[in-house]
Amino acid sequence: MTSDNGMSSISRNRANSAGRVLSAGFHRDTVSDYVRALAVAQQWRSQHVNPTEQCFAKVLDCSKSISRSVATFRLKRMISIVRKIQRPSTHFKLGELDDIGGCRLIVESNEQVRHAASWLASNLPLKNGSADKDYIARPQDSGYRSRHLLCSIASDSASYHVEVQIRTRLQHCWSTAVEAAGEIYGTEYKSPVVRADADGDDERRLRFFKIVSSLFALEEHAPQVPGFVGDYTTLVRQLRDLDCTRSVLGDLNAAVDSVFIADTLEASSELFLLKLSRESQYLDVEPFRADELEEALRRYDAVERHIELPGDGTSTSDETGYDNAVLVYARDAEQLAIAYPNYSTNVRFFLDKVNGYLEP
Template identity: 30%
Template sequence: MRIEPKYSKNRVRSAGERLCESGQVNSDELDVVDYWRAAHQHPLDQMSEVLERFIRKGDGSFLACRLKRIDSIKGKLARESHTYKLNSMYDIAGCRFVASDLERVYQVVNDLSHLDTYRSSKDYIAHPKLSGYRCVHLIHCFDSPEYGYQGLRVETQIRTNLQHMWATAVEVYDVVTQASLKFGAGSRDEEYFFALVSQLFAIEEGTSCVPNVPCNSRDVLKELVRLNEQLRVTSKLRAYSESVSVVNEVAQQVHADYVLLTIDFDVQQIRLETFSPGKEKEAIAAYGRFERTKRESEDAVLIKASSMEDIQRAYPNYYSDISSFIDKLQECLP
């Protein structure tokens, strides 16, 4: 017997619209948004199971998945350049698969594109964004029988280690400087700096040039040196990266199904709360409670991964651990 959804998709859409309006969002609207996000937990688990088959031990690949933060949902819905609706947002549930190299990226993409659940893809490696963002995005659809919804979307991002290092470094820089580069709101020089770094990595991987950036390494390095002296990007990132402490971490706890990672940016402290298999609802409820009461300086994300190491590798922006990106960049700079 098919379960009827508690909220129609029209009701979900209107809750998303209210979420973007100025003023206080009432508890009823947040209940709808929480419910809609929770409905994506089963599709997220389904996609995670599929992706785990592609992990090869010892080749450096890893996987982590998450349910989107309320603040991120609100930010995406509020973008003036797009007309996103909550009921049709494709990345409420999202997975990051980092592959050993470019060849492996496209092997996984090809296999995933032949699944019955596959719907669409965008190749930002062959066609990088102006920002320098490079990755392949795929959308798959799964039902959420417990909540009564059909065809809920899950976005999977598949990229190389270099592409992953670049993307997470941008996110950490946004935290350090409040630049919002990820959403196209940084200064022209800051945006150009990271586009140049992406181009440097693209040259190393032999992929398409980033738009509006020199295609030869000599010119790229010359501009990078100039902008790094002006903006002090590497020194800012290194100072911030070395200031974060982690509490309540159970190292390598592979039996945890979901982990609620919370961070207080004022004191640079991370807390981790683990939830064993079968406790998914408790994890989602704890996520929602934290978001409703958090301070301005706090943030959280609910992550599904097989180990604490994979969480840190997949989301180093929360740990501010981007030492590999800094080391890689300083190796290249004269």
Template identity: 30%
Template sequence: MKKWVVPEHSNKAVQRASRTIGRGTGTPEEVQAARAVLSNYRLAHAFPLNAVTVTVRQRALDVNPNAVVAERRKRLPTILDKLRRHPTMSVTTMQDLGGCRVVFHSVAEVEKLVAILRDLPRSKNRVKKVYDYLRDDPGPRDSGYRGVHLVYEYGASKKEYKGLRIELQVRTLLQHAWATAVETMDLFSGSELKYGKGDPDVLRFFVLVASLMAHEEGTAPVPGAEGSTEELAAELMRLEMDVGVLERLRGYASIVGEHARTDRRNTLTLELWRSEGILTVTVHETLADAEARITELEAMDDEDLDAVLINIARISQLRDAYPNYFADTGRFTDFVESRI
């Protein structure tokens, strides 16, 4: 039987810990204590995340039996970095400490699942907000990111978790390929394209690809890239000649290795050492073992290490759910090459 982590601190204590990290003014002891508070709060999202994922998985597989469904806890270094970038923020307002992801083949499948989940009767874990980055509410981000996000609030039987929020991302294969390529660039090069930072030509490259994908899928284009497919492709070709994004992505793919391919439900950790290009996938027998390992890795505070805890129904789908850790951007590069 799983032993779920419960929140051990009040919201006010979590908010104080967030400020300690965000402002960067605490003593080493105060910073360490703040990290421990935030780590507990993050890990306490595992139970509500599991509760939401059970419902989402069932409904997603009803829409398409081949849908990829996975869940993950937000990495502690990512949380700490966000607090430093936004010193007035508290993790109690973050909606994605626990995240579930569904990847479908088509926009129609994405929209069908979203419609089902929004109107699910008798669900105590309520959808509080829907962000449609495909059409009009709010539409594609300026960066080119596309997909649909649903924010859940836990409200079922376990009172200690009430009010904790979980984010569901629903994407098509193309939308997932785009996001994966951006994350792979950031993961292996140390850039921050995901946050709109970096070489303007590389950022523009991804905006153009996103708009071409939107044309392909019949959804709204990215702001600032509303031209015809011919105009977008011509600009994209010029940028590729200048900055060589595809060449870089192919270079990162050299680290891809073979990993376990069983078909039972697995909790695992991924450890990527960027400079050596070494990826280790460890399957854990219990959630507690996985949480202990991820806590140990994050305590190293090494910028060269990227570690994440993942729960997935079939490990054979791991590469489909998190291809950025395998530098697997084949679908993205194939799409771009077919357009330029």
């Protein structure tokens, strides 16, 4: 079995073996083994490109039928893959990860989430026939709310897992704000291990996001976060009484205005390749027409190949300094801003909502 680039494809078992080496971490006496395992993991990730593209085509079809929706395509960054399988007290296997390939659909309401999930489940093969995780009906303890479909897509005579996330704008801006806070404070708040061990300031910040998530759920007439069920007045009082609320809002506010965005929106464009350099805080937007999907996917792959790999300290190219990329389907500038792989638009929306709760 060979992959699209002519190389022998990595099997799921071989990927799992490489993952065990990577999970042990980078050590001087095992540097050659680690580098070889990293190369295997990179190829395993690359093999998810075609099945994720197949999945994205269906997500695009769904998005076109839902007004104001935004669809995105991305592969999980290598550094994020390695960090996930290196989490202590977890048993993630590289070959079994469900989210190396990912598509996302952002809509306006939970009713649209249900409609999209039903349509996609009928038009995509789900893992084990029924892999549907509804974190809106049953929010996670962290406050995370979204709907996940885990797909099993055939490619190269094998099957690959691709995750499709469907969420509302409120759910999306909450998740983005949590990621932004993680970068600001140097703590991976999305990690279950980090949350389980959190104390002091980290524990209070996590409580802040749980309260806000329950307020958002209340606004959407949806189930609230376990342990944070209450009416509007009670939850707002808890938010005001939390001693970190103002500092979290202030730190998020300081972060949202730091990214320069290239203004390249064209009237005929509906697909956009967003490329972010965090070091220079520059976001480049490369537009494509809707009928240029194949070229847009090719360019996404080319940019991804330049992103630095963890553990080797070198980049495959010096022509870009990008360290994040996402391909987006959007029909106007406002929709495109929702999908930016930085925090400006979504965190600003989050801040406006939370500050609105806190007004007398």
